[in-house]
Amino acid sequence: MEKLNTLAIDIGHNVNFDTGAIGIRKEDELNMEVGKELIDKFKATNINVINCTPYNAISLHDSLNQRVVAANKGKADFFLSIHHNSCPGGRGAEGLCLTGGIAEQVGISILNEIEELGLYNRGIKNRRDLFVINQTIMPALLIECAFCDSESDMNGYNPERVAGAIFNGICNVFDIEKDLSGSFNENQVYYNxxxxxxxxxxxxxxxxxxxxxxxxxxxxxxxxxxxxxxxxxx
Ligand SMILES: [Zn+2]
Structure with missing residues (x-):
């Protein structure tokens, strides 16, 4: 099993100049619900978590850059960004990363768990063009958990269960001790x-x-x- 000491969790959007999609539900709210629940789950493990989500931003670039800097300076071993998709006719979950490494492996594991909740598995997409994936110096994965504008995805959508699926997906790949009080980080926030x-x-x-x-x-x-x-x- 792979080693993981510090996990960077980035709750997508949720600041000035960087707001998420609006569908049947708001992406910002869904990202926050899944992200917070996921961070909570790691509190009972031996994993150190950095919440990379900025409090404020002066531009889209600043928003994305603060997330990357928090992960890089915090020496995270893995970067996970939580998002929800939006596109007419789309449904299901997908993972975006540089394929061929540990990020893809974690992505596949997470998508298999999300699929068990009844959401369609769209698979892993190789994306070299995303700032947070490009600029982080550790393996990085962006999960689009579901489509916030899809009636079938949003019908009965349960962010808590999705966070549980992501947690299990990560635990399948990394050697993580559970049921501990944990050495939990405060948020680390950086500003450019x-x-x-x-x-x-x-x-x-x-x-x-x-x-x-x-x-x-x-x-x-x-x-x-x-x-x-x-x-x-x-
Ligand atoms: Zn997004």
Whole structure:
């Protein structure tokens, strides 16, 4: 069995400039329900989880970049992004990743579990064009759990059970100890400094303090931050 110490979980969209599809149900809400439940399930294991979902974003790129930076800087061994699809006539679950490695293996395992809930298995798609898959330095998988605009998918759709299926799918591949109190991470949040930012402005944006930012990032001169620098917020 493969080893997994730290899992990065990214709850798709859910911030400014990056909102999900709207179908019979809202993708944002479904992603959040599945993601939170999944994070909860890992609390009782020996796996360290980083929740990569940002609190705020100033652009789509910033939203995606914060997720990637949180996973990369947190040294996650695997990155999982939770989404729900939308397309007229579509139904079922699919996995998007670079095929041929562990991400595909985990994806197949998760889709088999989701299929058992009665959702159609659309299989794995090789996607080199997705930012979060490209820019993360560990194996990365994006799961589209179901179509939020499909009547058959959304009829009786149960995010809790889908989270359970994803959890089982991951546990089938990695050696995970269950029923532990676990060493659980706080959210790690990173922000990419843009022109015009000051520590004070960033602290206000994320509802934190300049002192906290200085301490988390080991900043020597609080008037000196650099455009493009990734600051840890939390
Ligand atoms: Zn999405």
């Amino acid at each position: 400094v843009v022109k015009g930012d000051t520590l004070y402005k960033i602290a206000q944006k994320f509802n934190t303090t300049v002192e906290s930012l200085v301490e988390l990032n080991g900043i020597k001169d609080e008037n000196l931050i650099y455009v493009g620098e990734d600051l840890r917020i939390k």
